[in-house]
C-alpha cells in the first residue's frame with residue numbers, strides 16, 4: 233500500500249460512491265480474469281481493485297480520485313497484450329481500470345467514412361458495425377474477437393492488413409482522452425484535414441496508457457472490397473517473397489491487402505497440432521506466402537491479375553507451386569493456417585517471441601543472418617520466422633529444443649533476445665514492430681533507443697503525468 237496516501241478504506245468507499253457497487257471489484261476470485269496475463273509468462277499478479285466505469289465522466293472521476301489518493305492506475309482493454317502491458321506489477325498497490333463497460337458505438341457516418349466508438353468496443357464489433365453500412369474497418373488481428381479498440385489504439389496494433397491500410401495509428405481521426413489529472417480532452421473530430429498545431433492524438437496512440445486513458449475515438453472507414461482473392465504460394469526463398477510482393481503491388485495497383493511469410497516449420501506445427509487443418513499443396517516446401525488481393529467489384533479483374541502474377545513468377549522461378557482459393561471456404565482454410573500459428577506454437581512447447589521490423593527489402597538478409605546466430609547459440613532451438621513481411625515485420629519466434637526444460641529455456645531469454653535485437657538494430661530495425669513495449673521489453677528499450685529519443689519520451693511523461701501514476705513501469 234502507498235503510505236503517502238490516506239487510508240485505503242477511504243479510497244474504496246469513495247470509489248464505490250463514484251461507480252456503484254457493480255463498478256468496483258475487490259474479491260480475489262472476481263479479480264482473477266483481470267490479473268491473468270495472456271501469454272502466461274507472469275503469474276501471481278495482484279491489484280488493489282478493479283474499477284469498471286461506464287462513461288468518460290466516470291473514468292475521469294476515478295482518475296481524479298486516484299490522483300487525490302496517489303493510487304497508480306493500470307488501464308486495461310481486452311487484456312490480450314503480448315508484452316504484459318495491461319496487467320499490474322505493483323504487488324497489489326495498483327487499481328486496474330477496465331474499459332469493458334464503455335462499449336457503445338456512438339455514431340456511424342458512412343458518407344464521411346467514419347465511425348465513433350468507445351474504447352471498450354471489441355474490435356470485431358467495430359468491424360461488423362462498419363460492414364453493416366457497407367464499409368470496411370481494416371484493422372484485423374488474431375485477438376479481434378476479444379481485444380478492445382481502446383487497447384488497439386493505446387498499443388498502436390498492427391495485424392494482417394497493415395500493408396494496404398496502415399496500423400492502428402493510421403485509422404484514427406480523433407480521440408477522447410482522460411488525462412492523468414482527470415480532465416477530459418475532447419478531440420473527437422471527424423476531420424481529414426486539421427492543421428491547427430501539434431497533433432495531440434498521436435501522443436496517446438501507442439503510449440500504452442502511460443500518458444492518459446483513451447476513452448473514445450473517431451475511426452476511418454473504407455469502401456468494402458467485394459472481389460477478394462487469396463493464394464497460398466510456395467517460394468524459392470525469402471528473397472523471392474520480397475520480389476513477388478513488389479510485383480503484386482505493381483500488378484494490382486496496390487490492391488495487395490495481405491502478404492504473409494510462412495516457413496515450413498510453422499506449417500508443420502499447425503498441421504500436427506491444430507485439428508481440421510490440411511496442407512494446401514501436394515509436396516512440402518521451405519517457404520510460403522499467403523497473399524490476398526482485394527478489388528472493389530464482385531465481377532472485377534482481381535482474380536485474373538493474381539493468376540497472371542503467379543504464372544509469371546512461376547516462369548521466373550520465384551514461385552515453385554501455388555494454389556488459389558476458389559471459394560470463401562477455401563480462402564478461410566488457407567487463412568486458418570496463418571491464424572492458428574500461435575496455437576501450433578504453444579502445443580510445440582515454450583517459445584520466446586520477437587516482434588521485429590526491418591526495411592522490407594532487408595527481410596531476407598535479416599532472416600539469413602539471425603537464424604544461424606540463434607541456432608549456434610542454442611543448439612536444437614527451432615527458429616520460426618514468419619509474419620507480415622509486407623510491412624517488414626517478422627515474428628522471429630524461437631521454440632524450445634525438444635526435451636529441454638521449459639524454465640531453463642525461459643532463462644535463455646535475455647541472451648537470445650539480445651542477439652536478435654542487436655541484429656535488428658544493426659540493420660536499422662525495431663525491437664517492437666506491433667506489440668509495443670509494455671513490461672516485457674521495458675528494460676531492453678534504453679539499449680536500443682537513442683538518448684535523445686528517450687529524453688524526449690521522459691520529458692513528455694513528466695509533463696503529462698508528473699506523479700507517475702499512469703500504467704507505472706510500462707514502456708519507460
Ligand code: ZN
Pocket residue numbers: 390391619620627666
Ligand atoms: Zn503479428
